[in-house]
Amino acid sequence: MARVVVVGGGIAGTAAAARLAKHRHEVVLLERRDRLGGAVGFLEREGFRWDTGPTATALPAVLRDLFRKSGRPLERELDLVPVQPVREHRFEDGTTLALPSGSRGGQLDAVGEALGPAAGQAWVDHVHSFAGTWDVLRRGYLERPWDHDHQDAAVRDVLSSRTSLHGVVRRRFRTDERLRSLALTHAVLDGHDPRNVPAWVGMLDYVEQNFGTWTVAGGLGALADAMTRRLGERRVDVRLGTTVRDLVVRDGRAVGVDTSAGVVDADVVVVAVDPRGLPALADRVRRTMPAIPPVVSHLGLRGDVPDLPHEVVLHGDPTLVVRTGGSAPEGGAAWTVLGRGRLSEDVLVALARRGVDVREQVVVRVDRSPREQVVAWGGSPYGVLWQGRATVRQRLGTRTPVEGVYAAGAHVAGTSGLPFATLTAAVVAERIGEVPRATPASSTRPR
Numbered sequence: 423m424a425r426v427v428v429v430g431g432g433i434a435g436t437a438a439a440a441r442l443a444k445h446r447h448e449v450v451l452l453e454r455r456d457r458l459g460g461a462v463g464f465l466e467r468e469g470f471r472w473d474t475g476p477t478a479t480a481l482p483a484v485l486r487d488l489f490r491k492s493g494r495p496l497e498r499e500l501d502l503v504p505v506q507p508v509r510e511h512r513f514e515d516g517t518t519l520a521l522p523s524g525s526r527g528g529q530l531d532a533v534g535e536a537l538g539p540a541a542g543q544a545w546v547d548h549v550h551s552f553a554g555t556w557d558v559l560r561r562g563y564l565e566r567p568w569d570h571d572h573q574d575a576a577v578r579d580v581l582s583s584r585t586s587l588h589g590v591v592r593r594r595f596r597t598d599e600r601l602r603s604l605a606l607t608h609a610v611l612d613g614h615d616p617r618n619v620p621a622w623v624g625m626l627d628y629v630e631q632n633f634g635t636w637t638v639a640g641g642l643g644a645l646a647d648a649m650t651r652r653l654g655e656r657r658v659d660v661r662l663g664t665t666v667r668d669l670v671v672r673d674g675r676a677v678g679v680d681t682s683a684g685v686v687d688a689d690v691v692v693v694a695v696d697p698r699g700l701p702a703l704a705d706r707v708r709r710t711m712p713a714i715p716p717v718v719s720h721l722g723l724r725g726d727v728p729d730l731p732h733e734v735v736l737h738g739d740p741t742l743v744v745r746t747g748g749s750a751p752e753g754g755a756a757w758t759v760l761g762r763g764r765l766s767e768d769v770l771v772a773l774a775r776r777g778v779d780v781r782e783q784v785v786v787r788v789d790r791s792p793r794e795q796v797v798a799w800g801g802s803p804y805g806v807l808w809q810g811r812a813t814v815r816q817r818l819g820t821r822t823p824v825e826g827v828y829a830a831g832a833h834v835a836g837t838s839g840l841p842f843a844t845l846t847a848a849v850v851a852e853r854i855g856e857v858p859r860a861t862p863a864s865s866t867r868p869r
């Protein structure tokens with residue numbers, strides 16, 4: 423049995439801890455805050471409740487696999503429900519498109535109806551062009567251990583392509599700005615300049631179209647509570663209020679971590695936080711920059727509020743996103759507004775300019791600047807900023823240059839979002855391996 427210390431209790435750290443405990447390791451999880459979940463969680467004020475981070479997730483199979491492999495299945499813990507439509511797009515020319523999730527035919531019809539039949543076909547062809555990319559990356563990069571220097575040839579071809587997402591989209595949708603905005607939605611909302619995002623990241627649209635988007639009844643923040651319960655059941659030693667300052671490395675190998683509460687010994691360390699904050703790893707990732715979170719306003723509303731779907735994207739500069747899934751007292755609504763780009767006026771004024779005027783209905787408001795969020799979570803849950811295709815190599819992989827140290831989470835994930843951060847934990851657990859039942863001592867063979 424190895425003593426594994428997991429640094430960071432976001433979804434990636436908790437997922438790694440649950441899996442490794444199920445693999446019969448002795449697991450200690452160190453989290454600087456007073457609760458687990460990281461960006462996943464709730465904020466409550468005066469009877470209103472909002473998700474602080476993710477409100478929906480692609481690839482529900484990732485969460486199902488996590489729960490099944492670490493104890494009871496997901497369905498026994500959380501009520502996962504499909505989000506339909508995945509989001510409504512409002513373009514600058516006034517066109518509205520409610521994009522269905524989980525259906526190519528549905529998207530063909532919806533885009534065709536909103537933007538014209540040729541646009542519908544162009545959109546589904548564009549999305550389908552990522553089918554091969556998804557297949558290659560899923561098998562060789564997202565779900566399996568890999569190393570920068572020993573990569574499957576097909577994966578290397580995809581990752582080393584010089585084409586940017588912006589370039590592909592501009593070429594394919596020369597005459598329709600709405601399609602260009604649609605195809606760059608994820609890149610823009612995740613805080614990137616699309617000119618620096620590799621083309622393969624367009625696979626996110628393929629994933630949404632094919633596997634749908636899901637949320638949890640009552641809010642995705644419930645996932646944090648479910649993970650907290652799961653770690654209790656797996657007897658993970660969770661130490662809240664404990665900040666990790668650095669790794670303790672002896673003869674090139676990690677033997678522990680230095681924390682605000684003293685040194686904690688370890689045979690293996692899993693870093694599920696921004697590695698730039700740990701001096702032993704910082705130099706390896708010195709070329710990376712974090713992708714910063716958006717401006718966030720949680721709104722508690724009362725009275726006559728427009729009936730909007732789960733998520734509405736108001737394209738333009740700034741791009742605004744309205745998420746409506748929060749819980750509110752009778753007769754109210756709990757919205758979260760995210761802002762990206764040039765937000766030079768109050769978010770409620772900017773929203774009113776785009777035709778969604780709720781200024782008179784606001785009874786509670788909590789604003790969170792990008793900086794406040796990064797300080798609260800000790801790093802950005804959006805992971806690493808795309809600065810071109812080289813970013814893949816500038817980030818850490820799941821195995822780090824320090825022996826005995828693995829990395830998981832948003833700063834390692836192939837692309838941003840909850841399922842991708844969670845997948846890195848599965849890969850790390852696979853690398854560290856199980857403790858064989860019959861053999862008592864350290865006979866695991868990390869990969």
Ligand SMILES: Cc1cc2nc3c(=O)[nH]c(=O)nc-3n(C[C@H](O)[C@H](O)[C@H](O)COP(=O)(O)OP(=O)(O)OC[C@H]3O[C@@H](n4cnc5c(N)ncnc54)[C@H](O)[C@@H]3O)c2cc1C
Nearest residue numbers: 430432433434454460461475476477666800831832839840
């Ligand atoms: C506003 C917002 C909206 C989002 N919406 C979506 C969405 O709809 N769908 C989606 O898929 N994704 C969304 N995301 C992204 C998603 O939240 C992340 O992909 C995911 O939560 C990253 O998880 P993580 O565990 O890697 O990191 P985090 O959630 O950042 O967790 C890191 C944890 O480590 C702790 N920590 C940091 N440093 C230390 C240290 N030195 N010592 C001890 N502990 C430490 C932090 O306190 C935190 O708990 C959103 C994010 C934000 C901020």
